[in-house]
Amino acid sequence: MPVEVVAFCCFYCAYAAADLAGVMRLSYPPNVKVVLLPCTGGVDPLYILRAFEAGADGVFVAGCLEGQCHYQVGNLQAKSRVRYLKRLLDEAGIGGERLEMFNLSSAQGPRFAEAAREMTERITALGPSPVKRPKAKTAEVAS
Amino acid sequence: MIIAERKPLDAILGMMTPYHKVLVVGCGTCASVCLAGGAREVAMLGSLVRMTRQTNDEPIEVAEATVHRQCDKEFLLPLAAEVEAADAVFSMGCGCGVQLLAETFPQRRVFPLLDTKFMGVTLEPGWWAERCRGCGECVLDRTGGICPITRCSKGLLNGPCGGYRNGKCEVDPTVDCGWLLIFDRLKELNELESLRAILGPKDWSHGAFGQPRRVVRDDVRTSAEEGHV
Numbered sequence: 001m002p003v004e005v006v007a008f009c010c011f012y013c014a015y016a017a018a019d020l021a022g023v024m025r026l027s028y029p030p031n032v033k034v035v036l037l038p039c040t041g042g043v044d045p046l047y048i049l050r051a052f053e054a055g056a057d058g059v060f061v062a063g064c065l066e067g068q069c070h071y072q073v074g075n076l077q078a079k080s081r082v083r084y085l086k087r088l089l090d091e092a093g094i095g096g097e098r099l100e101m102f103n104l105s106s107a108q109g110p111r112f113a114e115a116a117r118e119m120t121e122r123i124t125a126l127g128p129s130p131v132k133r134p135k136a137k138t139a140e141v142a143s
Numbered sequence: 144m145i146i147a148e149r150k151p152l153d154a155i156l157g158m159m160t161p162y163h164k165v166l167v168v169g170c171g172t173c174a175s176v177c178l179a180g181g182a183r184e185v186a187m188l189g190s191l192v193r194m195t196r197q198t199n200d201e202p203i204e205v206a207e208a209t210v211h212r213q214c215d216k217e218f219l220l221p222l223a224a225e226v227e228a229a230d231a232v233f234s235m236g237c238g239c240g241v242q243l244l245a246e247t248f249p250q251r252r253v254f255p256l257l258d259t260k261f262m263g264v265t266l267e268p269g270w271w272a273e274r275c276r277g278c279g280e281c282v283l284d285r286t287g288g289i290c291p292i293t294r295c296s297k298g299l300l301n302g303p304c305g306g307y308r309n310g311k312c313e314v315d316p317t318v319d320c321g322w323l324l325i326f327d328r329l330k331e332l333n334e335l336e337s338l339r340a341i342l343g344p345k346d347w348s349h350g351a352f353g354q355p356r357r358v359v360r361d362d363v364r365t366s367a368e369e370g371h372v
Contacts, residue, residue, distance in 0.1 A: 044183075045187060046183060046186050046187055046190070049187055049190040049191065049194075050190065052190075052194060053190050053193060053194055088152075088187075088191060091151070091152040091153070091191075092152060092191045092194055092195045092198075093195055093198055094194060094195075094198070130198040131194045131197050131198050
């Protein structure tokens with residue numbers, strides 16, 4: 001079962017970079033689900049928690065390069081939130097390493113594909129989110 | 144406002160261990176403004192608790208509600224049905240909210256999810272500082288609007304202790320010397336002379352560490368009973 005990764009992407013950079021990756025015919029893991037946001041400063045910590053609660057194995061937030069946010073500091077706010085949420089996820093036993101922040105520009109299509117691959121490899125190595133019930137157990141109950 | 148901080152998740156999960164359906168109640172006033180127990184914090188905690196319990200194969204149902212403020216009964220009474228439906232109630236209000244919830248719904252266990260810290264102000268988003276100890280007899284008129292009880296680590300009433308270094312307190316070098324702040328403020332206001340007046344011994348029986356305090360306004364209260372706490 002492939003892992004599920006949700007990517008919260010800023011309209012001005014990462015989303016455009018993902019688009020460019022497509023135009024450049026670059027392949028990246030299909031299990032990355034992209035969510036468009038006007039700015040990563042709009043990433044409510046609750047969106048990320050809800051993603052994990054709904055079954056995501058990993059989440060990444062992709063915003064503009066530092067100093068280049070269309071709204072001045074949205075990406076820096078997202079960075080602090082991601083740092084805080086990593087602590088919360090560690091506290092909850094889910095693991096802060098399942099969440100990451102990437103910074104890239106709209107011209108960096110290959111970088112988006114690389115981030116998607118990097119995150120998918122990391123989450124695959126970590127295994128499915130502990131929030132999900134282990135498949136073996138479900139099978140046991142069923143039998 | 145009252146500043147509070149959420150308890151560590153481990154402690155919260157420990158309190159929730161025996162229960163399978165809980166109600167988490169946020170407070171829309173102080174706890175909300177200091178980002179400790181408003182609607183958003185209730186939702187985040189609910190999510191974290193559900194995920195952790197799910198991970199441990201002990202699923203829990205977390206109902207969420209946030210009232211305008213927990214320190215007035217009229218805002219708590221509409222929660223009756225939700226409280227009835229839950230095994231236990233967990234408050235994300237300050238200590239006052241927790242207690243009034245417990246008084247209002249004596250049939251349910253009520254637990255605190257926050258540690259109530261102090262009465263303070265917002266210095267910047269995410270940074271709060273204490274400004275009032277509730278001593279019961281305000282002396283701010285004599286000290287240029289800076290509280291010596293709160294801002295001086297030793298709560299001195301008549302000038303600094305002499306232990307400050309470079310304007311910082313000897314108790315904690317990251318804290319400004321309260322009396323130096325008062326001196327500078329009064330100097331700016333051309334009121335240094337007022338420091339010559341000695342503040343007499345303070346009656347601490349009006350302070351926080353005696354009997355529970357009360358304020359009664361006979362022109363406002365509706366019951367005719369003797370005021371009791």
